[in-house]
Structure formats: C-alpha cells, structure tokens
Amino acid sequence: MERLVVIGGDAAGTSAASQARRRRGAGDLEIVVLERGPYTSYSACGIPYWVGGLVDGPDALIARAPEVHRARGLDVRLGTEAEGIDLDKREVAVRDTATGEAARIGFDQLVVATGASPKRPPVPGIDADGVFGVQTLDDGRALIDGLAPHRRRAVVIGGGYIGIEMAEAMKERGLDVVVLDRGAQPMSTLDPDMGVLVHEQMEAMGIDVVAGADVQGVETGPDGWVRAVVTADGTHPADLVVLGTGVRPASELARDAGLPLGDSGGIRTDLRMRVWGRDPRHDGIWAAGDCVEVLNLVSGRFQHAALGTHANKQGRVVGMNIGGEYATFPGIVGTAISKVCDLEIARTGLREKDADAAGFVYETATIESTGRAGYYPGADKMTVKMLAERASGRLLGVQIVGRDGAAKRIDVAAVALTARMTVEDLTALDLGYAPPFSPVWDPILVAARKAAQKVAQ
Structure with a gap:
C-alpha cells in the first residue's frame, strides 16, 4: 500500500489529506497526518474574537476535530512533531512531544504543511x-x-x-x-x-x-x-x-531537507503545488499553506501571504493531484480585510511601494464617499484609494477604509484585478444599487472614474 505522510494538521494539511482520501478511497493509500499540537483544522483567525469575548472557544473555532478525520480514514497522530525529512530514505523523523520518544515514518508521497511561525x-x-x-x-x-x-x-x-x-x-x-x-x-x-x-x-x-x-x-x-x-x-x-508582529514561513524543516525556498523564505512550488526543482528526490513532495510562497498575479513576483483562504485552496489542489486529478493554484492578487471596532479596512493588489518595486508607472486616485445614499439613515464616510497603470489604465490596487459594509466592496476590485481590467472598464460595471446599500455611483465606481481621468491625461 502506498503511504502519504502529511506534516501539519491544520487547514492546508487536512484539506490535502481529505481530498486525497476522497479521490483515492481507502484501498491503496494509507494517509498519516502528523500534528504536534492537540487540535486539527481550527480557525486561528478567530482567536482575537474569542479573546475579546465575541465568540465562544476553543471548540467553536474547530472545523473538524481529530476524531472526525479519523472516522474518514485519516491516521491523525496528535502530539507528534516532525523533526527531520530524509529525502534519500523517504522517511520523516518524529518525536512524541509528551514522552520524547523518537521514531521514523516512511513515505511514498509527502505533504509539507508546517504553517507559519510568529515573529x-x-x-x-x-x-x-x-x-x-x-x-x-x-x-x-x-x-x-x-x-x-x-x-x-x-x-x-x-x-x-x-x-x-x-x-x-x-x-x-x-x-x-x-x-x-x-x-x-x-x-x-x-x-x-x-x-x-x-x-x-x-x-x-x-x-x-x-x-x-x-x-x-x-x-x-x-x-x-x-x-x-x-x-x-x-x-x-x-x-x-x-504580540501582533506578524509571521514568517515555518519552512526550516524543508530548508534543512534541501527543499527549495524563495526570497521570502517560503517553500517554492509549481502551479500544482509540487515542490520546485528537477531533483528526482523531489518527486512526490508537495507543499501548501503558510509555509509556501505564492505568485502575485499583479506584480508577477513571489511573496509570502499567510491566510486561511489560500491554505485551504492550496491543500485542496494538492489532494486532488495526489488523487489522480489535475488542479492548479495560479496565484493571488493580495486581498485582505480586517476591522478594529466598527472601522473596516480592506486592500487588494499593489501599494505604491509594491508598484514602484515592480517597475510600474502609475497614477493614484483617492475619493471620499458613503456606503449608502447620503440621505439614507446610517450613511457613513468611506475612503477609497485606487492605483492604475499610466499607459494602459490597468487596475493595480485598491485600498478602502470606512464603516457600514465598506470592507467587502474590495471583492469587486479583487475580481477586476484577476481579470486584468482597466479602470475605464470598472466605470461601466453594472453594480447593485439601492439607497440602503449604495449611492447611485458606488464608491468603487467613483474612484475608478477619477483614476480613468488621471491616466487619460
């Protein structure tokens, strides 16, 4: 029987394992998931809201407990830390975090999903x-x-x-x-x-x-x-x-095994999430989640982007490919949203310094609008900033700060970036309108119109 070993039992690792099991069945593939902690498949993004008393935890933040994965045919081993990868022997060196007992587990295929480490x-x-x-x-x-x-x-x-x-x-x-x-x-x-x-x-x-x-x-x-x-x-x-000082790829295990890392320190993979390189020892080695770096579709550069959305998608791609299908993760445009109290913050695409580093010549447009018709109760100020390439008018990035549903407007911009739309294209989008939800000219359209005017000068 072929053995798949997955290092990491959170979003990317368990998504890969689950998809591989679903597509391969239980007949010819043993799947071992190594997790050094006591939990699997949980939402780290929900921790601030648990700490703040807005949601219950920790159980409410767990999407699938270890026993659920085991019932679906995954050999989940908690309290088991991977300490080394031997590509020649196709083995992972592990240690029981409770007893200190060491062991080695052989693999035919390996998924590295070691996540990120706090700075x-x-x-x-x-x-x-x-x-x-x-x-x-x-x-x-x-x-x-x-x-x-x-x-x-x-x-x-x-x-x-x-x-x-x-x-x-x-x-x-x-x-x-x-x-x-x-x-x-x-x-x-x-x-x-x-x-x-x-x-x-x-x-x-x-x-x-x-x-x-x-x-x-x-x-x-x-x-x-x-x-x-x-x-x-x-x-x-x-x-x-x-500490809210960010994270870095937890890629030391991969680095020590000789797997290729990018400039960000994340593991470099191809579109199918196979570890990059022509070394025959890399055959059957995959990586996904916060330990990898990804292609930014706007700048054309690789970067580290630690988000549960990417981790789940990448894990799914890995599992589908291991399961005999064909799937790719093409890259990201850099979309993220957050809030502090009732202030909503969103961005997608490039900042000015990103556009400078990528070599773009661009214009910026910043507008103030409201999230609803100005006369409708509860209308509140929203600021939208847009970057567009000077020669082509191509949208390069959008940032939004505001209240009352401001942040999710960024999704329109994320789609436009993925489709390589121009700001002139954006001005003609048929966006939804009603006074409780938007002014006649949605803030995204107002910013696009101003940006289109500037790149046309």
Missing part, C-alpha cells in the same frame, strides 16, 4: 510571563487565563492585522490599550496616507497608537510578570503584552 522582537524580556502570542488555540487560552481583574493595561506590539484585532479584543475586555508600531502608520499593508486614517480612528476609539516605536525590551516585576515595554522614546506600563 518575536529579539529584545530582552520578550519571553517573560505576561507576554502572549496569538498563533494557536493554546495561545488564546493562555491569554484569556491571563486576563485577571487587576490587570488593566495592555500593550500590543505591532500594528498589522493581528495587532489591531488584538487591540480591539483588549478594548472589548475593558483594558486600556497602547499599540506600538515601528512603521510610520499602523497597517503597513496600506499606503501611509490610508494608514493615517486608521491611526486617527483608533485614537478616537480610545486606543493609543504610537507610530515609529522602536521596542528595546520588556521589563518585569519581582514576580517575573511583565510590567512595562521599553522603547527608544519612552516606557509604557503594561499588565499584559500581546
């Missing part, structure tokens, strides 16, 4: 008690357990997606919140002129945002618990510290 500032005290990450369900539980009534001040290090979501969670819990971000503005996935809108609105919500913060250390009290975060410009008292 931790290399400063003194960063591993102190009271400093929390939010990468796993265990992290979420530890942070909730740390929310004692006498702890009233939270410092969030990092102003990206996780950082602002955790700032909201701490605010929902009634804590005083300071966000320390090393960038000129929070949300570095936006251009600074859009990031400043997020900064201003967070301050208006009572969240103190310190831009350009150079974190130099974490101070602790006599009990070893965190008491302050030290920056180059001052010290910020803290009863809790939450």
Whole structure:
C-alpha cells in the first residue's frame, strides 16, 4: 500500500489529506497526518474574537476535530512533531512531544504543511510571563487565563492585522490599550496616507497608537510578570503584552531537507503545488499553506501571504493531484480585510511601494464617499484609494477604509484585478444599487472614474 505522510494538521494539511482520501478511497493509500499540537483544522483567525469575548472557544473555532478525520480514514497522530525529512530514505523523523520518544515514518508521497511561525522582537524580556502570542488555540487560552481583574493595561506590539484585532479584543475586555508600531502608520499593508486614517480612528476609539516605536525590551516585576515595554522614546506600563508582529514561513524543516525556498523564505512550488526543482528526490513532495510562497498575479513576483483562504485552496489542489486529478493554484492578487471596532479596512493588489518595486508607472486616485445614499439613515464616510497603470489604465490596487459594509466592496476590485481590467472598464460595471446599500455611483465606481481621468491625461 502506498503511504502519504502529511506534516501539519491544520487547514492546508487536512484539506490535502481529505481530498486525497476522497479521490483515492481507502484501498491503496494509507494517509498519516502528523500534528504536534492537540487540535486539527481550527480557525486561528478567530482567536482575537474569542479573546475579546465575541465568540465562544476553543471548540467553536474547530472545523473538524481529530476524531472526525479519523472516522474518514485519516491516521491523525496528535502530539507528534516532525523533526527531520530524509529525502534519500523517504522517511520523516518524529518525536512524541509528551514522552520524547523518537521514531521514523516512511513515505511514498509527502505533504509539507508546517504553517507559519510568529515573529518575536529579539529584545530582552520578550519571553517573560505576561507576554502572549496569538498563533494557536493554546495561545488564546493562555491569554484569556491571563486576563485577571487587576490587570488593566495592555500593550500590543505591532500594528498589522493581528495587532489591531488584538487591540480591539483588549478594548472589548475593558483594558486600556497602547499599540506600538515601528512603521510610520499602523497597517503597513496600506499606503501611509490610508494608514493615517486608521491611526486617527483608533485614537478616537480610545486606543493609543504610537507610530515609529522602536521596542528595546520588556521589563518585569519581582514576580517575573511583565510590567512595562521599553522603547527608544519612552516606557509604557503594561499588565499584559500581546504580540501582533506578524509571521514568517515555518519552512526550516524543508530548508534543512534541501527543499527549495524563495526570497521570502517560503517553500517554492509549481502551479500544482509540487515542490520546485528537477531533483528526482523531489518527486512526490508537495507543499501548501503558510509555509509556501505564492505568485502575485499583479506584480508577477513571489511573496509570502499567510491566510486561511489560500491554505485551504492550496491543500485542496494538492489532494486532488495526489488523487489522480489535475488542479492548479495560479496565484493571488493580495486581498485582505480586517476591522478594529466598527472601522473596516480592506486592500487588494499593489501599494505604491509594491508598484514602484515592480517597475510600474502609475497614477493614484483617492475619493471620499458613503456606503449608502447620503440621505439614507446610517450613511457613513468611506475612503477609497485606487492605483492604475499610466499607459494602459490597468487596475493595480485598491485600498478602502470606512464603516457600514465598506470592507467587502474590495471583492469587486479583487475580481477586476484577476481579470486584468482597466479602470475605464470598472466605470461601466453594472453594480447593485439601492439607497440602503449604495449611492447611485458606488464608491468603487467613483474612484475608478477619477483614476480613468488621471491616466487619460
């Protein structure tokens, strides 16, 4: 019997395993899933909302428990950490995280789905008690357990997606919140002129945002618990510290085995998610999820993009191919949305610095509109920024900051980017209109019209 070994039991790994099982059946393929933690198939994206008390957890965040996968014919082994891949012997070296017992598991095909690792500032005290990450369900539980009534001040290090979501969670819990971000503005996935809108609105919500913060250390009290975060410009008292500093590909296992990595540190694959390269030892080796890098369809460059949407799609592609079918993952346009309290933030495509790096000559257009007809109750301001290539008018990117359903408007732009539409094409789209949902001219269309005027000059 052929054996498929999957390293990683979350979105990409279990999607690949499940699809392979569905297509191959149980007759000639044994599937072993190695997961070092106690959970499978869970939504890490939901952790901030669990911490904030908006959703239940951790069970509500688990899409499929290990016993569900086992009932479907997957040999799921929890508490089993992969420590090495031997491509010559076609074996994975593993260790039982509870007992320390070592073993080796042979494979015919291998899926590397090791996910991403949180970035931790290399400063003194960063591993102190009271400093929390939010990468796993265990992290979420530890942070909730740390929310004692006498702890009233939270410092969030990092102003990206996780950082602002955790700032909201701490605010929902009634804590005083300071966000320390090393960038000129929070949300570095936006251009600074859009990031400043997020900064201003967070301050208006009572969240103190310190831009350009150079974190130099974490101070602790006599009990070893965190008491302050030290920056180059001052010290910020803290009863809790939450890390929202982003993630990097957890690709060390692949690197040590000699598998190819890209410039971002993610595993490089082809369109079918097979590991890149002509080395015959790479036959039957696949990778998917947050440990890989992907092609950006707008810039034409490879990048790391850690999102559950990509992980699930890539895992499905891997499983279909292992199952004898043909499937590809062509790439991404870089769509992401988030929120802090009632402020919605969205982007897709390229920022100005991305367009510069890719060599585009472009124009930008920024407009203010409302999410509903201006006279309809509840209409609120929305800012849309659009980038378009100067010569062709091709849409290059869109950013949105606003309220009242602003963020999901980004999906129109994501489709337009994938279809390589021009901003002139966008102005003619037949988008839905009714006063409760949009002005006569939808904000996307207003921005496209302004961008089309600028590239035509």
